[in-house]
Amino acid sequence: MRAAVYAALAANERPASAYDIAEAVSRAEGRRVVANSVYRILDLFVAANLAQRVESANAYIVNAHPGCLHDCIFLICDRCGRTDHIDDDRISQDLRGAASAAGFAPVRPVVEVRGLCAACTES
Ligand SMILES: [Zn+2]
Ligand SMILES: [Zn+2]
CATH class of the missing domain: 3.30.1490.190 (Ferric-uptake regulator, C-terminal dimerisarion domain)
Known part of the structure; x- marks a missing residue:
């Protein structure tokens, strides 16, 4: 599930909302995935510095530099x-x-x- 969410996130050049990602994962997995479980995984990615939240867009994007901490x-x-x-x-x-x-x-x-x-x- 985490791998599927990450793949869906990485496939987007632009920030993607949890709903966009839930839809992409649902399509890829052939089963209904709800945005709530996607949110939980996205928050884990943000905590692990793998993804970043774009607050004003209420969306997420892959972290361009997971190895270092910046206030992007x-x-x-x-x-x-x-x-x-x-x-x-x-x-x-x-x-x-x-x-x-x-x-x-x-x-x-x-x-x-x-x-x-x-x-x-x-x-
Ligand atoms: Zn433009
Ligand atoms: Zn940065």
């Missing part, structure tokens, strides 16, 4: 849904510092930028 900054295209990401530890360190200074803990920055990707800007 997602760039999400409002037109085609393409999601790229950049890592800028300076920005996330600043955010962590500012939140800690305000007495906030534990700190987990979520930075997502919405707009148009390069391809959609050209067309």
Whole structure:
């Protein structure tokens, strides 16, 4: 089941919702798989750093760098849904510092930028 969920997630270039993945796994396995059990597995993947949650899209994407921990900054295209990401530890360190200074803990920055990707800007 975990392998099937991971395969369905990896088949998507764009962030996929638990419902999208439940449907893909249901099709692949020939049996009904509910989104709730997919959510549980996706959360395990996120905890293991294998997948990342794109909060503003309520969706998941394969982690581009499972070997290292970053506060990834997602760039999400409002037109085609393409999601790229950049890592800028300076920005996330600043955010962590500012939140800690305000007495906030534990700190987990979520930075997502919405707009148009390069391809959609050209067309
Ligand atoms: Zn990253
Ligand atoms: Zn786009």
